[in-house]
Amino acid sequence: MRVRSVMSKLTIFLLLLFCLQKQQLQSQSQEIICAGEVAGGPFSGGRSYSSCIPLPYLDAILFWTYYPSSAALDVAYRARQSPAGWVAWAINPTGRGMVGANAFLAFPDAATGAATVITTQLPRHNLQPSDIRDEALTFAVYVREAEYSADGGYYTIYATVELPGNRTTQNTVWQASTTFAGGLPFNHPFDRDHLSSFASLDFLTGELA
Ligand SMILES: *[C@@H]1O[C@H](CO)[C@@H](O)[C@H](O)[C@H]1NC(C)=O
Numbered sequence: 559m560r561v562r563s564v565m566s567k568l569t570i571f572l573l574l575l576f577c578l579q580k581q582q583l584q585s586q587s588q589e590i591i592c593a594g595e596v597a598g599g600p601f602s603g604g605r606s607y608s609s610c611i612p613l614p615y616l617d618a619i620l621f622w623t624y625y626p627s628s629a630a631l632d633v634a635y636r637a638r639q640s641p642a643g644w645v646a647w648a649i650n651p652t653g654r655g656m657v658g659a660n661a662f663l664a665f666p667d668a669a670t671g672a673a674t675v676i677t678t679q680l681p682r683h684n685l686q687p688s689d690i691r692d693e694a695l696t697f698a699v700y701v702r703e704a705e706y707s708a709d710g711g712y713y714t715i716y717a718t719v720e721l722p723g724n725r726t727t728q729n730t731v732w733q734a735s736t737t738f739a740g741g742l743p744f745n746h747p748f749d750r751d752h753l754s755s756f757a758s759l760d761f762l763t764g765e766l767a
Contacts, residue, residue: 598636598712602705605716607634611764615755616734620647624761629724630700631761635715635732641666641706643736644743645713648680650729651696651722655756656680659731660695664704664713668741675704675715676742687739697722721761731756 596610596619607621618637625632635647644665652658659680667674676692677699701718722728732755735746746752757766 596636597638597710598707598714599709601634601714601716605634607632609761609764611759611766613732613755614757614766615751616645616732618645618647618732618734618755620730620732620759622761624721624726626724629721630718631721632701632718633716635662635717636712637732637734638711639713639734640711640736641708643734644738645715646731646733646743647715647717648731648733649697649719649722650731650756654729654758656731656733657683660697661731661733662702662704662715662717663690663743664706664715665738665743666706668738673704673706673713675702677702685744687742687744690739690742690744695719726762727758727760729756730759 608623610619610621612619616637618635621634621636623632624630633647635645637645639645644663646661646663648659648661650656650659657680661678661680662675663678664673664675666672677695678690678693679695681689698720699717700720701716703716705714706712707714733746733752735743735752737743737745739745759766
């Protein structure tokens, strides 16, 4: 009797120890992923983020840190793409999908070939080349930067924005393509993945919906 109770206590203790270790490993691996030890290599400037989530389409991951006191969101959007193509990440403060999206577009500068980024509002379904121009967004943009990492072939868009309305759940949209008009990104494939690449994202829990 006595031996059995000691044994079962030991079993419970070992189980607890195992669970704790597993939890620690999981949170460690999450930290490592979010610190930029991901496909494409570390982020430039030693940047790191508190959260990250792989997005369900177009080979992309979003990393972010939310600063409640300033209602600011720091993001790194990393997506696989050929160096001659473009990628985009957007917040849509007024609806789901593309129409109304406030977008960051990363692409090779037509003159230098270096990765560059512009911000543009996407006002309608039937976009025209003139709709794509570098302009202010409906919310403040404090930082915008783009880089291309040849290691695996990834664009990264770095942005710091004022989270519209300080709302921690936002409609997000992302895109990728290889077509241009007048040196600026224009048009994308209309297959399932390129038409499904939007989701509402809860920046507190990391939940996509
Ligand atoms: C943003 O919302 C958070 C959580 O409700 C709050 O603590 C913070 O003060 C707000 N920040 C601003 C700048 O309004």
